[in-house]
Amino acid sequence: MKFIYTAVIALLFVSCISVRADVTTEQSNQTTTSRTDAEAGIRLVMEAQEIAWDNHDLEGFMQGYWKSDSLKFYGSNGLTKGWKNTLANYKKGYPTKAESGTLNFVINDISKIEGDNYWVMGEYHLKREVGDADGVFIIIFKKINGEWKIVADMSC
Numbered sequence: 001m002k003f004i005y006t007a008v009i010a011l012l013f014v015s016c017i018s019v020r021a022d023v024t025t026e027q028s029n030q031t032t033t034s035r036t037d038a039e040a041g042i043r044l045v046m047e048a049q050e051i052a053w054d055n056h057d058l059e060g061f062m063q064g065y066w067k068s069d070s071l072k073f074y075g076s077n078g079l080t081k082g083w084k085n086t087l088a089n090y091k092k093g094y095p096t097k098a099e100s101g102t103l104n105f106v107i108n109d110i111s112k113i114e115g116d117n118y119w120v121m122g123e124y125h126l127k128r129e130v131g132d133a134d135g136v137f138i139i140i141f142k143k144i145n146g147e148w149k150i151v152a153d154m155s156c
Contacts, residue, residue, distance in 0.1 A: 033143060038118055039110050041148045042141050046105050046120075053103040058090045066142070066149040074154040086153075101128030116143035124155065 033041070045064045052060030062083065065071055069082040073089070080086050094100040106123040113119055118141045126133040137155040141148050 033116050035112060038112070038116065038141075038143070038148075041143075042110060042118060042120060043107065045141070045148050045150075046107070050103050050105060053100060056094075056097040056100050058087060058094065058100075062087050062090070064148075064150055065153070066144060066151045068151075070151070072152045074152075076156060098129040101126045101130075101132075113140070117141070 049061050049064045052058075052063070065083055065086065067083045069084075071081065071083045071086060073080040073086045075089075077089065080089055104125045104127075106125070107120060108123065109119075109121040111119055111121075120139045120141060121137070123134065123136050135156050137153065139150050139154070140152040142151045143149075144151075
């Protein structure tokens with residue numbers, strides 16, 4: 001009886017190790033984006049935003065943002081929630097090409113938060129007929145449905 005009891009315990013022990021190894025393998029095989037690929041993808045989104053902005057295509061610029069009511073934008077007018085509200089603020093603040101001008105982002109840091117979530121710290125520079133404007137930002141990118149999207153933006 002003691003032999004059977006010991007064998008059952010040993011079998012359970014080996015099974016638990018096997019299950020744990022499978023879980024670890026599955027976790028390590030999950031498709032999280034490499035840091036290099038993430039940075040490249042994020043930079044592509046921001047380059048597309050610059051192009052759209054330079055064409056006074058604010059809807060095109062907003063394609064870099066998460067199209068959700070949960071999007072958060074924090075700027076000089078306080079907190080704005082939602083993609084539509086953020087677009088409305090851009091349209092109000094930059095109604096013509098003279099106000100929007102030409103955009104240049106300077107990315108100073110891209111850091112992984114966890115998983116497919118990154119923050120980007122940088123500067124924006126607007127060359128405009130109505131006077132240049134410069135500021136800083138911290139934006140949070142998340143990979144959603146295979147695409148990098150801004151889920152939070154603090155610009156000032």
